[in-house]
Amino acid sequence: MASFTVAKAPVAAPKAFKGLSKATKPAAKVANVSKxxxxxxxxxxxxxxxxxxxxxxxxxxGEIARQVDYIIANGWTGxxxxxxxxxxxxxxxxxxxxxxxxxxxxxxxxxxxxxxLPMFGCTDPNQVLGEIDACKRAFPECYIRxxxxxxxxxxxxxxxxxxxxxxxxxxQNPENRSVA
Numbered sequence: 001m002a003s004f005t006v007a008k009a010p011v012a013a014p015k016a017f018k019g020l021s022k023a024t025k026p027a028a029k030v031a032n033v034s035k036x037x038x039x040x041x042x043x044x045x046x047x048x049x050x051x052x053x054x055x056x057x058x059x060x061x062g063e064i065a066r067q068v069d070y071i072i073a074n075g076w077t078g079x080x081x082x083x084x085x086x087x088x089x090x091x092x093x094x095x096x097x098x099x100x101x102x103x104x105x106x107x108x109x110x111x112x113x114x115x116x117l118p119m120f121g122c123t124d125p126n127q128v129l130g131e132i133d134a135c136k137r138a139f140p141e142c143y144i145r146x147x148x149x150x151x152x153x154x155x156x157x158x159x160x161x162x163x164x165x166x167x168x169x170x171x172q173n174p175e176n177r178s179v180a
Contacts (some may be wrong), residue, residue: 050145057165059162072123072128081113082142088143119131
């Protein structure tokens, strides 16, 4: 009976790890262990969040304008939505549950009313800012958010509040959101 010998090729490291410098390799020791006692835990009580910039204080008009510039520069389609404070959260009446899951993103089954139509093909940031102002004048006691969609990737790319009702007491400063 004849015997066959199978030649084994040398095993090479995956291409992703070739040429890594020592600076990119994992460190043997974690440097911030001494700061672990300074880390905080976010309280789930009265700590309501809305999408991208919820951890920040409300955005100023200039900060909103810069975000609108970014949306337009990327060719995304902006869309304004608004909701009364009674309907703005996942557990409220504007929510339709599918199963037992809800994520804190656009597709979390919160349905807000759309302000006009999405701004397809809009290339002027001043038009978007004008629509934000018109929506604020029409619904000053509502939450208003600007979301943007990428028609190539077919997904939401950004979403943030541009108006929080003055009577809402749900915003906490970041230093008050944590417990030791």
